[in-house]
Amino acid sequence: MKTATIIGSSQTYPIGKILCIGRNYADHIRELGNEPPDRPVIFMKPATALIGEGEEIVIPAYSADCHHEVELALLIGKSGKDIPIDQALGYIAGYGVAIDLTLRDVQNDLKKKGLPWEIAKGFDTACPLSAFVPAAKVSNPQNLQLRMLVNDAVRQDGSTALMIHRIPELVSHMSGIFTLEAGDVILTGTPAGVSAIGSGDRLSAEIPGLVILQVTVR
Ligand code: MG
Numbered sequence: 674m675k676t677a678t679i680i681g682s683s684q685t686y687p688i689g690k691i692l693c694i695g696r697n698y699a700d701h702i703r704e705l706g707n708e709p710p711d712r713p714v715i716f717m718k719p720a721t722a723l724i725g726e727g728e729e730i731v732i733p734a735y736s737a738d739c740h741h742e743v744e745l746a747l748l749i750g751k752s753g754k755d756i757p758i759d760q761a762l763g764y765i766a767g768y769g770v771a772i773d774l775t776l777r778d779v780q781n782d783l784k785k786k787g788l789p790w791e792i793a794k795g796f797d798t799a800c801p802l803s804a805f806v807p808a809a810k811v812s813n814p815q816n817l818q819l820r821m822l823v824n825d826a827v828r829q830d831g832s833t834a835l836m837i838h839r840i841p842e843l844v845s846h847m848s849g850i851f852t853l854e855a856g857d858v859i860l861t862g863t864p865a866g867v868s869a870i871g872s873g874d875r876l877s878a879e880i881p882g883l884v885i886l887q888v889t890v891r
Pocket of ligand 1: 693694695742744773862863
């Protein structure tokens with residue numbers, strides 16, 4: 674899957690870059706013992722990391738600690754650079770749910786050495802992504818519940834109201850660094866409750882009432 678789909682529409686978007694925010698919920702920053710950032714922490718995943726509904730996560734052999742991070746995903750609908758905060762929501766075509774899979778042991782090692790995170794965050798299957806709900810059907814994206822279930826047990830359950838850097842600010846800030854294009858996807862950070870997954874696990878990432886994404890671990 675390299676195409677974003679909008680629920681209830683025949684319109685599709687070839688997926689471009691996947692921009693991700695780290696440390697955007699205070700409770701998750703605390704659980705990992707990180708410092709709150711002054712500005713959004715940004716990293717990227719390649720489009721080759723994407724999988725969709727019903728597909729399988731393959732945890733790379735070089736990790737023994739793969740974590741789920743449920744996140745609100747934004748689908749960019751039109752091109753923009755230096756987007757003002759008060760216009761940012763107009764660039765979003767849809768809202769979905771994603772899992773920012775993270776090889777925590779590998780990431781911790783890279784962090785210690787001051788090295789980039791790509792091999793911990795951008796491996797094949799590292800970005801399960803749902804279809805997108807049209808933006809017009811989401812009255813307040815800053816008040817959505819994000820839920821992560823593993824084998825039917827709730828592991829994460831947090832509101833997008835708790836984001837440190839809010840959605841318009843994220844889109845505006847990122848567009849000052851990267852030209853945003855239709856089909857780009859932004860992952861907005863994870864609330865608390867991240868934990869390890871393993872072979873045979875069934876994952877369900879949900880925004881109750883809006884969208885569900887179900888994948889399994891090989
Ligand atoms: Mg994340």
